[in-house]
Amino acid sequence: xxxxxxxxxxxxxxxxxxxxxxxxxxxFANPIxxxxxxxxxxxxxxxxKTFPEEFIFYLKKSYFLLHTISLYDTL
Numbered sequence: 001x002x003x004x005x006x007x008x009x010x011x012x013x014x015x016x017x018x019x020x021x022x023x024x025x026x027x028f029a030n031p032i033x034x035x036x037x038x039x040x041x042x043x044x045x046x047x048x049k050t051f052p053e054e055f056i057f058y059l060k061k062s063y064f065l066l067h068t069i070s071l072y073d074t075l
Contacts, residue, residue, distance in 0.1 A: 004038060033070065040067075
């Protein structure tokens with residue numbers, strides 16, 4: 001998963017900069033949102049291997065709208 005790789009890279013770079021795990025995790029506002037993002041990304045990647053491009057376009061559009069709404073819910 002690309003998103004998971006991004007998080008791993010973030011922590012590796014932080015360690016190289018001498019940051020503690022606590023310092024690095026402060027940047028993440030809500031772990032539940034991170035979990036939702038990881039699960040959704042996994043599901044999208046799974047669907048991309050199965051369905052035609054037009055369907056995937058609408059799926060990604062829906063994901064974007066739902067993600068935007070969830071950000072407003074956290075404010």
